[in-house]
Amino acid sequence: MNILIILTSVLCTAIISGIVGMAGGLILMAILVTLLPIQSAMILHGLVQAWSNGARFWILRSHMSWSIVPLYCIGALVPITIFMSITFIPEPGVVLVLIGLFPVLSQTIPRLGGFDITRPSTSLICGASVTTTQLLAGASGPILDVFYVNSPLNRYQIIATKAFTQTLGHIVKCAYYIMIVASADFSISRNTDLSVGILFFSVVMAILGARIGTYFLRYVNEEQFTKLTRKIILILGLLCIAKGGSDLIQA
Numbered sequence: 001m002n003i004l005i006i007l008t009s010v011l012c013t014a015i016i017s018g019i020v021g022m023a024g025g026l027i028l029m030a031i032l033v034t035l036l037p038i039q040s041a042m043i044l045h046g047l048v049q050a051w052s053n054g055a056r057f058w059i060l061r062s063h064m065s066w067s068i069v070p071l072y073c074i075g076a077l078v079p080i081t082i083f084m085s086i087t088f089i090p091e092p093g094v095v096l097v098l099i100g101l102f103p104v105l106s107q108t109i110p111r112l113g114g115f116d117i118t119r120p121s122t123s124l125i126c127g128a129s130v131t132t133t134q135l136l137a138g139a140s141g142p143i144l145d146v147f148y149v150n151s152p153l154n155r156y157q158i159i160a161t162k163a164f165t166q167t168l169g170h171i172v173k174c175a176y177y178i179m180i181v182a183s184a185d186f187s188i189s190r191n192t193d194l195s196v197g198i199l200f201f202s203v204v205m206a207i208l209g210a211r212i213g214t215y216f217l218r219y220v221n222e223e224q225f226t227k228l229t230r231k232i233i234l235i236l237g238l239l240c241i242a243k244g245g246s247d248l249i250q251a
Helices: 002-020 024-035 038-059 066-086 092-106 120-137 141-146 155-182 188-192 196-219 222-250
Strands: none
Touching (some): 002 196, 024 141, 038 196, 066 120, 092 120, 092 141, 092 222, 120 141, 120 155, 141 222, 155 196
């Protein structure tokens, strides 16, 4: 039953991300954490999201805003270097509260709402903060979206660019947790409850979902996209705070 839930969740969340360019990864992470150990959830989520975002980027590659990438990657190198040197498995409760607060504050405090990913300084901050959140909590959607919602990019450019940088981030996250698991001297499949079959079919569902989602993207206009984006960011932020607070109380 868990396998069916996982595969269905991968497909549905990939479709959601393909349509609005967000939310899918966070929803999937919440589901996986309830079904699998944290290491397993991080590895499977990283693999699935890398393929899902990679497929979405490839489909929309002609809309990619490449000027954002160099400084984004420079910013991402800082947390990657720190995490690789200390190697630890995070407590997700506190991080969920933090990533939930950030998008909520961005819509209530005008200064935070001024982030624009096309600005060099913002791109640098985005790379550092999003990569840190990915390594800590698995999903970074609410934080990433804050940097795009006030940018001059159209919906195709936003989804293509976010998909590319998210692909890089999820590859790093997957590699980081595989390294942790491998250090325990067990095979990855044995130590994480992940089989080759689950990994393979999850990737297939992710690619299929990305294709379906980007097909329906053409039916969403710019005004609808912007309004929907802001609402989803706020709702996801509140859900993150609620989930993180609940985890901390139960701990």
